[in-house]
Amino acid sequence: MSTSAKPSAPAPATVTDPLTEAVRAIDTTALDCIQVNAAVLAHATHGPHAHLELGGRLRFAPRFGEGRRLPTVEQTPAHQIAWMGGSLGLVLDARRPLTEGRALLDLLPEDGSPLYVVGDAWRMPWLPYHGHQHMDHSVLLRVADGGTRVEAVDAYDNETPYGRAEPVVCAYSRSQVAALFDGSSVLPVTVRSAPPAHRPVSETLAENARDADLLLAGDTPARYAAAFRDRPDQQEACMALLLETWLLNRSRRLHAAWAAHHAPGSTLAHTARDQAAAWDDLAGQCYLAARRVQRGRPVPPQIYTSLVELLRADARFAVQAAGTGPGETMPQEPAEVRRTVVETVADILGTAPEAVAATDDLSRLDGYASFQMVETVERLEDSYGVEFAPGDLEPAALRRVDGLVDLVLRTTAGAEVAHP
Structure with missing residues (x-):
């Protein structure tokens, strides 16, 4: 057949x-x-x-x-x-x-x-x-x-x-x-x-930072872009680069989704989202370049410069996301912590952030019970790379957005390393 x-x-x-x-x-x-x-x-x-x-x-x-x-x-x-x-x-x-x-x-x-x-x-x-x-x-x-x-x-x-x-x-x-x-x-x-993966966010960010340090110390992004820029057959180079930026764009969108899930509302999540949007723009430029070269028109030279700059921006973001180093702290902005707490609870409950922000007692929200309270605590610990003190985990505080915000601010202020 x-x-x-x-x-x-x-x-x-x-x-x-x-x-x-x-x-x-x-x-x-x-x-x-x-x-x-x-x-x-x-x-x-x-x-x-x-x-x-x-x-x-x-x-x-x-x-x-x-x-x-x-x-x-x-x-x-x-x-x-x-x-x-x-x-x-x-x-x-x-x-x-x-x-x-x-x-x-x-x-x-x-x-x-x-x-x-x-x-x-x-x-x-x-x-x-x-x-x-x-x-x-x-x-x-x-x-x-x-x-x-x-x-x-x-x-x-x-x-x-x-x-x-x-x-x-x-x-x-x-x-x-x-x-x-x-x-x-x-x-x-x-x-x-197999058992589901439960790797701490801090470990993943640290591994990303180690790779990024090596990238920033070398010339791999420049060599990579130059291989396409200097290709005599620019039609072949542009079609290949279109696939490359498509793959990089999807991987950055997936990283942004991962960050938004583990640290909703955080600097990590917002920066990952912005980086993914920049890759989406570059992929669009590469598509335009491929169409132009097919019609015998020159390739916009800025796509190669933009490619190098974006790869290095990814690396700088990875280093920053992993923290500032042992013995230093990264102070958290209360407004940003509040946004993270609200979006974390909203993500766990599958409800609108506005509904969470408007609620004095989270236990009044449909589905917010002991299990969801524990998941909220674990997600916030992963988001900020800290471990809350057992004595601070008072149910009255864990049922309030203000209580959770105060818990994060106090814990990150005393931590050796706090992750965004």
């Missing part, structure tokens, strides 16, 4: 299906095509926000190719799979690559749990890349209808040159699926649950 075989009507999504619920719940526009379906698995396994742990590390680690190859920040699927599992609370066990569709079908769990698969987007008819462009792409496959059919669950969301890719759940016959994956290399990855 041809690989262009069309799927049947999309499988009906039930409200109890954790995969389709996860696809709807996640902001998939901050994830690349390898991350996105692993993120769905994390959400389905550990609940909302679990996938955001992919965004904690603020990375810039380009691979400089030999010969005429341009550098790239894109990592191989095998490399991404190796580090994603620990962040997501999953055991991702990559098997040997296959080239036979029926061998892939034999790996599908009979209980309907998903198999994570990386294949060629050229062979996936639900994607606009189908029949147009070869590229690695992930999908979740699972048996349905008593094993007679197979569902493809793909949360990828992106505007492509061939049309829009949108999250889908498609059902195929087993023979169709075997035909779709026959003759191309497919990497199957079995999935098991």
Whole structure:
């Protein structure tokens, strides 16, 4: 059967299906095509926000190719799979690559749990890349209808040159699926649950800062930008740079979402958001440059300068976010701490910040009970890189925004290192 075989009507999504619920719940526009379906698995396994742990590390680690190859920040699927599992609370066990569709079908769990698969987007008819462009792409496959059919669950969301890719759940016959994956290399990855990741925010920020110190001490951003600027074939360079800035933009948006979740309203969250917005602007400029060079017009030279400046701004932000150093403190502004407290409680309850700010007694809010009080305390400790004294955790104070603000201000004022 041809690989262009069309799927049947999309499988009906039930409200109890954790995969389709996860696809709807996640902001998939901050994830690349390898991350996105692993993120769905994390959400389905550990609940909302679990996938955001992919965004904690603020990375810039380009691979400089030999010969005429341009550098790239894109990592191989095998490399991404190796580090994603620990962040997501999953055991991702990559098997040997296959080239036979029926061998892939034999790996599908009979209980309907998903198999994570990386294949060629050229062979996936639900994607606009189908029949147009070869590229690695992930999908979740699972048996349905008593094993007679197979569902493809793909949360990828992106505007492509061939049309829009949108999250889908498609059902195929087993023979169709075997035909779709026959003759191309497919990497199957079995999935098991592991304990969810609970890495302290301060540890992640410190690791980001160590990487950033090395970047600021060297010339990697300048070398990286120069490779594209000095490429004789500027059409090739601009198309490659468009992909690079797309990847960097998505990773910075994911980092901003991670920061907003762990430290809502904080300097960390606001600066991460501003950096992500700057990357969004640069990605737009690179798209414009690629279109101009395709029409024989010169490339706006400022995109290369902007690229270097933005990479170095990322690094300075990472150093600042990790604190000022042992023995020093970073005084907190009361208004900013109040905003952080309000947004933290609002995020935990899934309610509007205005409702939290207007409430004298948080226990009057629907859902704010002992469990939510504990989560608020833990989130604020993570946000500011401190540990509240047990004697300060009075229920009367923890039920009031003012009480929580005072707790943060007193604790950070006495801490050796306070994180924004």
